[in-house]
Amino acid sequence: MATVTIRNVWKYYNQTPAVKDLNLTCPDGSFVSILGPSGCGKSSTMRMLAGLEHISAGDILFDDVRINDLAPKDRDVAMVFENYALYPHKTVFENIANPLRLRKASEATIKDRVNGAAKLLEISHLLDRRPSELSGGQKQRVAIGRAIVREPKLFLFDEPIAHLDAKLRAHMRGEIKHLQKTLGTTMIYVTHDQLEALSMADYIAVMHDGELQQWGTPSEIFNHPVNAWVAGFVGEPAMNFVTAEIRGGGDGVTLKHANFEIPLLASQVGKLNGAAQAGTARMGVRPDALTISMTRPDGPAITGVIFVNELLGGDMLVEVQLQDVRMRVKTSTDFAGKPGETCWLTVNREKWHVFDAGDGHAYF
Amino acid sequence: MASRDVVHYDTPLQRVLRVLAVIFVVLYLIWTLLPFVIMFVSSFKDLLAAFKLPEVGDWMGIGVFFDFTPTYKHYATLFQENNFGRYIMNSLIAAGGSAVISVIFGSLAAYSLSRVDFRGKSDLFFWIISTRMAPVVAVMVPLFAIFRSLDLVGTLPGLILAYTTFNLPFAIWILKGFFDNVPYGIEEAQMVDGATRFQAFTSILPLVAPGIGAFIVLCVLFAWNDFLFAAIIGSGGAKTLPVATRELVQPQNIQWGAIMAAGVVTTAPMMLLGLVIRKYLVTGLTMGAVKE
Numbered sequence A: 001m002a003t004v005t006i007r008n009v010w011k012y013y014n015q016t017p018a019v020k021d022l023n024l025t026c027p028d029g030s031f032v033s034i035l036g037p038s039g040c041g042k043s044s045t046m047r048m049l050a051g052l053e054h055i056s057a058g059d060i061l062f063d064d065v066r067i068n069d070l071a072p073k074d075r076d077v078a079m080v081f082e083n084y085a086l087y088p089h090k091t092v093f094e095n096i097a098n099p100l101r102l103r104k105a106s107e108a109t110i111k112d113r114v115n116g117a118a119k120l121l122e123i124s125h126l127l128d129r130r131p132s133e134l135s136g137g138q139k140q141r142v143a144i145g146r147a148i149v150r151e152p153k154l155f156l157f158d159e160p161i162a163h164l165d166a167k168l169r170a171h172m173r174g175e176i177k178h179l180q181k182t183l184g185t186t187m188i189y190v191t192h193d194q195l196e197a198l199s200m201a202d203y204i205a206v207m208h209d210g211e212l213q214q215w216g217t218p219s220e221i222f223n224h225p226v227n228a229w230v231a232g233f234v235g236e237p238a239m240n241f242v243t244a245e246i247r248g249g250g251d252g253v254t255l256k257h258a259n260f261e262i263p264l265l266a267s268q269v270g271k272l273n274g275a276a277q278a279g280t281a282r283m284g285v286r287p288d289a290l291t292i293s294m295t296r297p298d299g300p301a302i303t304g305v306i307f308v309n310e311l312l313g314g315d316m317l318v319e320v321q322l323q324d325v326r327m328r329v330k331t332s333t334d335f336a337g338k339p340g341e342t343c344w345l346t347v348n349r350e351k352w353h354v355f356d357a358g359d360g361h362a363y364f
Numbered sequence B: 001m002a003s004r005d006v007v008h009y010d011t012p013l014q015r016v017l018r019v020l021a022v023i024f025v026v027l028y029l030i031w032t033l034l035p036f037v038i039m040f041v042s043s044f045k046d047l048l049a050a051f052k053l054p055e056v057g058d059w060m061g062i063g064v065f066f067d068f069t070p071t072y073k074h075y076a077t078l079f080q081e082n083n084f085g086r087y088i089m090n091s092l093i094a095a096g097g098s099a100v101i102s103v104i105f106g107s108l109a110a111y112s113l114s115r116v117d118f119r120g121k122s123d124l125f126f127w128i129i130s131t132r133m134a135p136v137v138a139v140m141v142p143l144f145a146i147f148r149s150l151d152l153v154g155t156l157p158g159l160i161l162a163y164t165t166f167n168l169p170f171a172i173w174i175l176k177g178f179f180d181n182v183p184y185g186i187e188e189a190q191m192v193d194g195a196t197r198f199q200a201f202t203s204i205l206p207l208v209a210p211g212i213g214a215f216i217v218l219c220v221l222f223a224w225n226d227f228l229f230a231a232i233i234g235s236g237g238a239k240t241l242p243v244a245t246r247e248l249v250q251p252q253n254i255q256w257g258a259i260m261a262a263g264v265v266t267t268a269p270m271m272l273l274g275l276v277i278r279k280y281l282v283t284g285l286t287m288g289a290v291k292e
């Protein structure tokens, strides 16, 4: 159990920066997810935490103790590697037992712990096999087993369930979360799957291009993204972005576009600071903050033409063509509109966002 | 893993080629095995019987080769009069000692060269290999001078050192290839699991075991069969089998029977070794080349 502080950390591979000036504080016992697209520096961060990669600049502290120069074995972390890194010449049992053996645990403890972990991960029947005789998902669970078999200060999970099927993944999400809460061990969990981060983490650190974009609880990240990039990355189906003109001043500010003109709520006008009063901005609306109807509604609405309907199990996703972009709307499966017909979209203005057209930061 | 079955398409040309291949293999087998057969059979023959040959062209007379009463007297001579027990020990110690030393230092050096990046690494590596490029004879005289001034001539440690000088670069070169093929992630996982760097290194040794095995065999073979070092640096106190065999050739009396027996004594252990580790040797030498 430890509070993990990452302070102004940089990682350079030769001349290319992979992590840029990262600052994070993971509270003791929290479940922190590092979320970002491929190549954004998630694994680099994890490897610096584990002591496998030199820290180019900055400090990493566990409980206020600087650990930059500590060897991996002295950091007392358990890591699940992105590429599993199992020991090919050892059986599954011995793979999982390895950390305990290195700590000279008794044979009885080892047996007990390994069997416990295997049962939790549903790999009890595989204990005698070697890694080459396992599927990708099974290997991944062995790698998790090797990490949870002891009780370290800090768990580092690098995309631990990316190779499991959807059902097993949902199951493992629950198990990992439960395990972390039961043990109370700080967990840093890397994923590029926003659903995983939103559903499991206490805090999410969203990274992009080696830079921390936003730190917050899942609901903060989802409901109050700090910029258009975070807003677009988090949420599935992704948020709709429409570039629109800001019109008016004082109270009567509207967003104007060829297909609509919608006034901002009174409380939102103040958040658009003066600089943005005239000019363009990017409107962001999630597909479930839009309501589609085939008749013109009373309030302000977006006019468009249905492009295609996609059935997503219990929901229907309708793509609507505006003049320059398409917007996606979530609706119920009994929606009767056909491609080519004109429709109207009403925006739930409590849930929409306006981003700066330049640097993309959120006004609200 | 892909299936190992190779699909064959039988064309007339292929059938002819197959027959030719069989003929070639048979001839080649005779060519390579016959000397050993003659050596083995002759070592059990009287001197008179050994030189009983059929007429040239008389293929039926081939039976005279096998028409003799076996005798073990040549072997008795070797061990009772010529002290061959001692020479076998010398050969074993020299070959085994140099193999063990080379493998220990070789794997440590190879591991570092494979895992650690430092300035001048490729130059260092090239220099290590290049020490093997000069023919042994070329360095023999200076080496002898050095060994003599260190009082190593004629001693087993001297011979072991001489073999190690030549085996170590070879060990580093072979083993580096094997370490290169072991993913570094395995050691990283070990270190996070709580291993020291050295424990991480020893933990991957089983993965390079085929390489180590292959190297030990080549190294033992080199030392066991060596004549040059043994004759010059080992002469006197550290006589090995090839040198001792050579000494059976005396100006007025070439002891053919004893020489044949000595040949058998020298070759047999290596052949046995070859048979025992054959499987190992093949996987060892190919594993370095094929990426998993």
Ligand SMILES: Nc1ncnc2c1ncn2[C@@H]1O[C@H](COP(=O)(O)OP(=O)(O)OP(=O)(O)O)[C@@H](O)[C@H]1O
Pocket (backbone or CB within 6 Å): A013, A017, A018, A036, A037, A038, A039, A040, A041, A042, A043, A044, A045, A082, A192
């Ligand atoms: N050993 C290395 N040498 C040079 N560049 C590297 C090295 N490792 C990573 N990089 C670069 O650093 C950047 C960040 O890599 P990193 O592995 O941290 O990404 P990631 O966020 O884990 O991505 P993914 O989701 O694909 O695993 C990438 O652009 C990558 O190309």
Ligand SMILES: [Mg+2]
Pocket (backbone or CB within 6 Å): A042, A043, A044, A082, A158
């Ligand atoms: Mg990664």
